[in-house]
Amino acid sequence: MSIQKCDDEEINTYKAQPAKILATKDLTEDTRYFKVRFVDESIIEEEYRPGQFAIMSIPGVGEAVFSISSPPTRTDFIEFGIRKVGSFTEALFKLKEGDIIYLRGPYGDGFDMGGLRGRDLIIVSGGLGAVPLRSVLLFVEDRREEYDQVFFLNGARSPADMLYREDFEAMASRGIIETHLSVDKDDTGEWPYNVGFVTALFPKIADRVVSEKTTALICGPPVMYKNVIKELLKLKIPKDQILMTLERRMKCGQGHCGHCAIEGRYTCLEGPVFTYYDVQRIKELI
Numbered sequence: 001m002s003i004q005k006c007d008d009e010e011i012n013t014y015k016a017q018p019a020k021i022l023a024t025k026d027l028t029e030d031t032r033y034f035k036v037r038f039v040d041e042s043i044i045e046e047e048y049r050p051g052q053f054a055i056m057s058i059p060g061v062g063e064a065v066f067s068i069s070s071p072p073t074r075t076d077f078i079e080f081g082i083r084k085v086g087s088f089t090e091a092l093f094k095l096k097e098g099d100i101i102y103l104r105g106p107y108g109d110g111f112d113m114g115g116l117r118g119r120d121l122i123i124v125s126g127g128l129g130a131v132p133l134r135s136v137l138l139f140v141e142d143r144r145e146e147y148d149q150v151f152f153l154n155g156a157r158s159p160a161d162m163l164y165r166e167d168f169e170a171m172a173s174r175g176i177i178e179t180h181l182s183v184d185k186d187d188t189g190e191w192p193y194n195v196g197f198v199t200a201l202f203p204k205i206a207d208r209v210v211s212e213k214t215t216a217l218i219c220g221p222p223v224m225y226k227n228v229i230k231e232l233l234k235l236k237i238p239k240d241q242i243l244m245t246l247e248r249r250m251k252c253g254q255g256h257c258g259h260c261a262i263e264g265r266y267t268c269l270e271g272p273v274f275t276y277y278d279v280q281r282i283k284e285l286i
């Protein structure tokens, strides 16, 4: 799993490669979509997994870790969804189309989508968790015949906070993936979908869930995990079939600096995707 050149020459994953910003778009007040392409167009992202992340750098500013939100089935560009929270992201938000950033990676284990072939999937995201799961969703749409029932439940605090609202509405109307959207509170009076926490969407799918052939993939704020896991356990989804992507402070992304270590395990190498079974055994993970 690596960034490769078209002629199969492997690229050094320590070395950041320049990439041009092709497009940006505000997803919410503080979160922006970035579409980039490597300056060396012979570099392609080959066989990376949804759920993996890249390390982005800006010379003179620093670097930060971001999930790849595009799927490996679409290799012409790489997409990110990035929230402005501090010094790196503030500098990034000042950049425009045509500007250059640097990328290294991909890192982490991601979701083993090949290993999930033939299974039913319940994909649950909340807030910024939609970023890595968008890569899963688009991958599944591109390879729909490889999976059986696929349900997507997405929650946000309010209509204005929902990332990729237009994309997910389009996904719902394509009908390739059964999509349900919810907001905690509708402060507009015009939200046409469910109002309530993302867990309120489970009754819409519960009677069709076949527990022994279902894998759940979840990503969202820490408070969401507890309640979503409760719903999944009610549906008798086995603990090792509940996959969650967890964020930890990371620096090198390659198992060298120790920044992300918990109980001797490097979450940059073993994560960011963990099973609920792992999470229960490693207390600090969640």
Ligand SMILES: Cc1cc2nc3c(=O)[nH]c(=O)nc-3n(C[C@H](O)[C@H](O)[C@H](O)COP(=O)(O)OP(=O)(O)OC[C@H]3O[C@@H](n4cnc5c(N)ncnc54)[C@H](O)[C@@H]3O)c2cc1C
Pocket: 053, 063, 064, 065, 066, 067, 068, 081, 082, 083, 084, 085, 086, 087, 088, 089, 090, 128, 131, 132, 246, 247, 248, 249, 250, 272
């Ligand atoms: C595997 C992984 C994937 C990620 N994917 C994304 C993504 O797709 N989109 C996105 O917007 N962000 C993502 N993040 C978080 C992102 O790395 C941080 O927001 C970024 O490093 C902040 O840099 P900064 O210099 O702008 O902020 P800083 O000045 O470093 O921090 C500003 C504030 O954000 C908090 N913060 C910084 N890093 C983290 C973190 N890792 N987790 C929680 N809080 C943090 C700090 O405590 C501080 O309060 C991911 C992190 C990891 C580990």
Ligand code: FES
Pocket: 249, 250, 251, 252, 253, 254, 255, 256, 257, 258, 259, 260, 261, 266, 267, 268, 269
């Ligand atoms: S981020 Fe350096 S060891 Fe994981």
